[in-house]
Amino acid sequence: MNAIIVDDERLARNELKRLLEDFPRINIVAEAANADEAIELIEEHQPDLLFLDIQMPGKNGFELLEVLEDRVPEVIFTTAYDEYALKAFEYNALDYLMKPIDSARLAEAILKVEEEFKKATQVQTNVANHNYLTENDQVFVKDGEKCWFVKLGTVRLFESMGNYVRLHFEDQKPMILKSLNSLEERLDPKNYFRANRKHIINLQWVEKIEPWFSGGLLVTLKNGEKTTQIEKIEISRRQAIKFKDLMSL
Incomplete structure (x- = not known):
């Protein structure tokens, strides 16, 4: 699963990359220090997953997702602020991790990612078999x-x-x-x-x-x-x- 880290703090990006070394299925293809950088990288790499900070210079994490419209990957928010949790899940976030990120909580979030991709694989199988729900169902x-x-x-x-x-x-x-x-x-x-x-x-x-x-x-x-x-x-x-x-x- 290809992922991009979006966070304006270099140390926070480095720490998250270190923690993710324990999860070899997560492949970090790029990192961005702000939303504008992230938009270009998402367009280029089409990642499956974003690790997304909320408070950043310029556009915040929510504004980034609004710009992406229908190209939004799965999202795990990573932030030092707990007051955005409810709003985060309005954006269909898989999880909401508080900084400093705990390795056990990160493991829980990655498990959610893996479960979501298992569902997606099953959906793709259904699509391949044209197993759609129709207006008559x-x-x-x-x-x-x-x-x-x-x-x-x-x-x-x-x-x-x-x-x-x-x-x-x-x-x-x-x-x-x-x-x-x-x-x-x-x-x-x-x-x-x-x-x-x-x-x-x-x-x-x-x-x-x-x-x-x-x-x-x-x-x-x-x-x-x-x-x-x-x-x-x-x-x-x-x-x-x-x-x-x-x-x-």
Whole structure:
């Protein structure tokens, strides 16, 4: 697994590299002292994993992830501040390590990385076998005490909520314990499209498409049978190019 360390402190980068020597599966391909350096290196190396500091000169770690849009690798935050933990998991971080980094906690984080890549391998196998969930499949959804048996074609929107995904169908919005990335790999790409970092839309529910800022698009979804709420989802600039290709003759 190729990784990049992003931290403005050289000593902190060196210490993390030393600790990672005990984990030969993690291959450090580059290191960056700030977000701008990191963006170029991520574009060049396409790493599987980022060890990412939060407080840095210029863009902070969260702003870096916003710039990456849909190219975000798995992320382990490394920081001296505990007040960002909740926000970190809103960005689907695998873990949040406090400095100075404890070797046992690092081992736990690496285990999470390995488990995530095992899941990804299984997903790739499913994709190779075209084992997608289609709009005709029905899935069981449980949120608290409520349960639904939902036909996927009725789900117009999947919304990332940290480590959960909120399903939008009819007037219901239950959450399931699953990442949006893992869910995306199971959904049939002919019917479901990753609009941005936080949303997957059901193409059958698209009502209107408008140009949006910075080359993006704004999609309006049809209302569910029991709701009058209008849902507008932004398609990021990078994904807008794919969307136009997908929807064109």
